[in-house]
Amino acid sequence: MSAAPQLIDSPNPAPPVPGETPSDAFLADLAAESQRLESATPDEILAWAHERYAPSLAMGTAFGPEGCLLLSLLPKLAPSTYVFNLETGYQFQQTLDLRDRICEKYGLEIDMLEPELSVPEYEALHGGPLYKTDPDRCCHDRKIKVLQRAAVGRTAWMSGIRRDQSPVRAKQPIVAWDRKFHLVKISPLANATKQGVWTRLLKEGVPYNPLHDEGYPSVGCWPCTQKADGSGDERAGRWAGNAKTECGLHTDGGGI
Numbered sequence: 001m002s003a004a005p006q007l008i009d010s011p012n013p014a015p016p017v018p019g020e021t022p023s024d025a026f027l028a029d030l031a032a033e034s035q036r037l038e039s040a041t042p043d044e045i046l047a048w049a050h051e052r053y054a055p056s057l058a059m060g061t062a063f064g065p066e067g068c069l070l071l072s073l074l075p076k077l078a079p080s081t082y083v084f085n086l087e088t089g090y091q092f093q094q095t096l097d098l099r100d101r102i103c104e105k106y107g108l109e110i111d112m113l114e115p116e117l118s119v120p121e122y123e124a125l126h127g128g129p130l131y132k133t134d135p136d137r138c139c140h141d142r143k144i145k146v147l148q149r150a151a152v153g154r155t156a157w158m159s160g161i162r163r164d165q166s167p168v169r170a171k172q173p174i175v176a177w178d179r180k181f182h183l184v185k186i187s188p189l190a191n192a193t194k195q196g197v198w199t200r201l202l203k204e205g206v207p208y209n210p211l212h213d214e215g216y217p218s219v220g221c222w223p224c225t226q227k228a229d230g231s232g233d234e235r236a237g238r239w240a241g242n243a244k245t246e247c248g249l250h251t252d253g254g255g256i
């Protein structure tokens, strides 16, 4: 384990208010902190995030293995974190059951944030399921807009993305300004590997989605998730047959 990161003594530059562009000093401070945390463990990054941003710190999770690992650490390292899931209405029942197991085991409350329209209302409005014809719009309506609403009044959010998951995520800093959601974005597992996450998950008995044992390397909404295609690409089963590889939460201003 590396040495605990030292907290800087000087006051931190204030985050921008809604509608304001972040100052150069603020961005430089985030970049310096991100660089310093490159040698920190995920536990140390979580503790740092909590010390700096609680009680305005949030975490989004889709209950992937990375998210489950972070959730298991929250009670000890970042106990006041507001945790949410983007409940699109299209999640697997196994994912919703996992949410219950995690909450029970770690004593967590996880807010299930829903879009304005239910699935039947949304599909009726668009003459059928939009995930078949316009998945970008579907993700925007049922994920991005929901997180934009949840971001109001908060300062920072965390997610479990790893750089080695995909080329889009490869340059994700540990700490960065997320202009899409007007929040500081913290990625405590940016440096982690798939094997490292799974080794710790299994060693520490953290609950995970049983769909992984059935051949799904990455689990999202059921209409847009398939089993592994043999390519070794852990996100190949998401939006299979479509050029789309991300829902948009981690692209275009997601700290990259």
Ligand code: SF4
Pocket (backbone or CB within 6 Å): 088, 090, 130, 131, 134, 135, 136, 138, 139, 140, 142, 143, 220, 221, 222, 223, 224, 247
């Ligand atoms: S992953 Fe698929 S079903 Fe879920 S919000 Fe995106 S397009 Fe819609």
